[in-house]
Amino acid sequence: MGALTDPRGYWDDLTATEQWVTAAIGLIVLGLVLLLLTGILSPSYFLFLFGLAGMYALLSFGLNSQWGFTGLINFSVAAFFGLGAYGAALMTGSNSPIAGGYDPVFGVVVALVLAAVVAVAIGIPTLRLRTDYLAIATLGLAEVVRLIVRHESQWTNGSAGIRGIPTFFASWPVLGTFPDVMPGLEIELVPGSPIVLGYSFWQQSLNVALLLVFLGGSFAVLRRAQRSPWGRLLRTIRSDEDLAKALGKNTYSYKMQAFVLGSLIMALAGVFYAHLNLFVDPGRLDPITTFYVWVAVILGGSGSNRGALLGGFVVVAIREGSRALNDVSWLPIEGAPIRLLAIGLLIILVMRFRPQGILPPQRELIWPSAVDDAAPSRPDRGVREAKGGGSDD
Amino acid sequence: MSLIEYAANGLVYSSIIVLGSIGLSLIYSIAGFANFAHGDTMTVGAYATLVAFGVVGSVGFSVLGLPIGFFLALLIGLAVAAAVAIVTEKLVYEPLDIGSIGLLITSIGVAFVYRALIQLGFGADSIRYDVGFVQPIEALLPYGIRMTQHDVAIVVSAAVLVAGLHTLLQHTDLGRKMRAMADNPDLARASGIRTGRVKRWSWIIGAGLAGAGGAFLGLFNVLEPRMGFSVLLVIFAAVILGGIGSVYGAMLGGFVIGMVVEMMPLLTDVGIPIGIKYANAVAFLIMVAVLLVRPTGIAGQAIGGEGV
Numbered sequence: 001m002g003a004l005t006d007p008r009g010y011w012d013d014l015t016a017t018e019q020w021v022t023a024a025i026g027l028i029v030l031g032l033v034l035l036l037l038t039g040i041l042s043p044s045y046f047l048f049l050f051g052l053a054g055m056y057a058l059l060s061f062g063l064n065s066q067w068g069f070t071g072l073i074n075f076s077v078a079a080f081f082g083l084g085a086y087g088a089a090l091m092t093g094s095n096s097p098i099a100g101g102y103d104p105v106f107g108v109v110v111a112l113v114l115a116a117v118v119a120v121a122i123g124i125p126t127l128r129l130r131t132d133y134l135a136i137a138t139l140g141l142a143e144v145v146r147l148i149v150r151h152e153s154q155w156t157n158g159s160a161g162i163r164g165i166p167t168f169f170a171s172w173p174v175l176g177t178f179p180d181v182m183p184g185l186e187i188e189l190v191p192g193s194p195i196v197l198g199y200s201f202w203q204q205s206l207n208v209a210l211l212l213v214f215l216g217g218s219f220a221v222l223r224r225a226q227r228s229p230w231g232r233l234l235r236t237i238r239s240d241e242d243l244a245k246a247l248g249k250n251t252y253s254y255k256m257q258a259f260v261l262g263s264l265i266m267a268l269a270g271v272f273y274a275h276l277n278l279f280v281d282p283g284r285l286d287p288i289t290t291f292y293v294w295v296a297v298i299l300g301g302s303g304s305n306r307g308a309l310l311g312g313f314v315v316v317a318i319r320e321g322s323r324a325l326n327d328v329s330w331l332p333i334e335g336a337p338i339r340l341l342a343i344g345l346l347i348i349l350v351m352r353f354r355p356q357g358i359l360p361p362q363r364e365l366i367w368p369s370a371v372d373d374a375a376p377s378r379p380d381r382g383v384r385e386a387k388g389g390g391s392d393d
Numbered sequence: 394m395s396l397i398e399y400a401a402n403g404l405v406y407s408s409i410i411v412l413g414s415i416g417l418s419l420i421y422s423i424a425g426f427a428n429f430a431h432g433d434t435m436t437v438g439a440y441a442t443l444v445a446f447g448v449v450g451s452v453g454f455s456v457l458g459l460p461i462g463f464f465l466a467l468l469i470g471l472a473v474a475a476a477v478a479i480v481t482e483k484l485v486y487e488p489l490d491i492g493s494i495g496l497l498i499t500s501i502g503v504a505f506v507y508r509a510l511i512q513l514g515f516g517a518d519s520i521r522y523d524v525g526f527v528q529p530i531e532a533l534l535p536y537g538i539r540m541t542q543h544d545v546a547i548v549v550s551a552a553v554l555v556a557g558l559h560t561l562l563q564h565t566d567l568g569r570k571m572r573a574m575a576d577n578p579d580l581a582r583a584s585g586i587r588t589g590r591v592k593r594w595s596w597i598i599g600a601g602l603a604g605a606g607g608a609f610l611g612l613f614n615v616l617e618p619r620m621g622f623s624v625l626l627v628i629f630a631a632v633i634l635g636g637i638g639s640v641y642g643a644m645l646g647g648f649v650i651g652m653v654v655e656m657m658p659l660l661t662d663v664g665i666p667i668g669i670k671y672a673n674a675v676a677f678l679i680m681v682a683v684l685l686v687r688p689t690g691i692a693g694q695a696i697g698g699e700g701v
């Protein structure tokens with residue numbers, strides 16, 4: 001039942017929470033459209049924010065396949081994000097101390113290879129550990145990676161960072177010159193506040209297009225993987241690793257596969273960031289990035305890809321909203337501590353009142369055809385109960 | 394610089410790490426989760442001491458280059474850290490009905506709230522205690538040791554606190570109950586120990602020691618909102634090295650890790666060019682290595698439950 005062919009039935013089929021979230025998203029989208037039409041929000045800045053939100057969603061997808069589906073508590077998200085960004089930047093940036101000037105496509109390859117190698121290197125010692133030790137060990141190893149990037153300036157340029165990164169499509173035949181040749185448009189819907197669609201708008205459109213390719217690709221891979229026998233086994237490991245072992249599965253190997261897969265997606269987000277921001281520095285590897293992504297995943301609902309999308313957008317709303325506070329000069333407060341406070345309170349409140357997240361995984365865990373015949377009228381009572389199976393918590 | 398000088402520095406830094414480690418280990422064994430807010434509890438103690446010192450002022454005579462008012466402020470800072478922890482426990486952790494991983498994640502939120510509030514109140518810049526600058530002790534200089542009276546004060550105070558904790562654990566009723574509960578919470582409850590009360594005292598003692606550690610860290614370096622988080626991983630390394638959940642292991646682990654961090658320059662002296670900037674990295678690598686070889690740490694015993 002699609003949203004377009006049968007909107008009424010689609011709406012009724014949603015859980016109460018899903019209806020709330022859908023309605024809220026609808027309102028926010030409406031508000032954004034109004035802001036855009038009246039020229040208060042510049043379209044290119046909007047696309048930049050959209051790119052940032054999508055980047056967090058991509059990071060959340062990666063963490064989801066590690067934590068949400070396999071139960072690996074990985075606190076080294078920032079390290080893989082940073083490796084992705086540095087992999088791309090070192091291959092393409094103009095002041096890269098290693099290579100520089102290569103096509104961004106090589107950057108993607110190098111970033112992914114780098115992330116995969118480091119993921120295996122971090123995974124070998126840590127994936128055998130108990131969950132809370134795993135958290136501490138991964139956070140520690142991420143810190144080692146950060147210290148190396150920060151101090152080994154002969155390879156990474158140290159705290160000066162790498163600049164002169166080209167946009168992703170810069171050397172492509174048509175897309176490379178696309179933002180230059182597109183005409184600057186000026187639309188004036190509301191008198192006095194024209195909407196300008198200039199170079200930066202077309203550039204950001206290209207960035208968003210690249211992001212959508214990354215997001216769509218990762219989403220398709222994850223969705224397919226998680227509904228496959230492989231994904232079912234990962235969920236078994238999450239809920240009862242001993243059971244998976246008893247069934248004769250090499251759980252260590254499966255955990256490693258999930259860890260590497262998630263790390264690759266995180267590195268992809270880093271690649272996107274490098275070509276969005278055109279500058280990277282070791283600050284990207286600070287543990288705070290890791291915690292932002294955790295907030296996104298927990299808020300959205302561990303294991304739920306829709307939730308990861310939602311969480312990514314909420315995190316960017318907090319980050320950019322608190323940044324806007326800096327511009328309000330009559331307020332005697334700074335953005336950075338407010339941002340930290342908001343994130344902290346959000347973690348506490350979510351864990352207190354909704355530890356399963358806003359959009360916990362429901363249908364995503366079940367093969368679709370198993371649900372469609374017997375979808376209950378109120379799915380928040382649980383699809384499994386309606387099918388006659390007991391709760392398996 | 395000589396070996397003995399590095400050792401002297403290591404002793405000072407170890408004293409701070411030990412105070413942090415004990416609390417982390419205590420709370421882990423009694424409350425059952427890795428408390429990521431512990432480092433920021435140290436920051437709370439450091440800033441509370443700063444405020445109290447401003448109020449109390451440099452009253453009275455001075456001991457070891459520190460006015461007696463500083464020690465008074467230290468006690469207040471320790472009490473504030475304990476009070477903040479107990480309020481947090483009541484408001485945040487107690488009502489939660491989630492496993493140890495959920496508590497761990499919640500404690501990250503708590504850490505952010507502490508740090509954000511401190512940053513809102515005091516700004517992001519570093520501050521120093523207004524205790525004046527002291528020269529290294531002259532009598533030790535011939536032996537190649539550059540140690541100030543403040544350093545001696547840190548070591549002595551930490552030793553007093555640790556000795557006090559030892560007495561508490563070994564010779565009081567509360568201490569016996571705490572050990573019993575750390576050993577086996579279910580058995581402790583079944584034997585009629587009021588585990589809720591013991592848990593609360595563990596929070597008070599652990600956070601109080603952390604607060605003192607934070608104040609000493611501020612005296613040793615400077616105060617800044619990130620100071621506690623920066624040492625948190627070193628403290629985790631120390632606790633895991635000693636065996637998570639074991640108080641005496643935490644003391645040992647804290648001592649070893651503190652020494653290792655401060656003795657890093659020795660490696661350069663003998664021709665291994667790993668700068669002091671990698672001291673923390675080496676501490677983590679030691680931690681991971683220990684986890685691989687002996688997951689229960691040097692002094693730890695197997696902990697009941699599988700973590701989740």
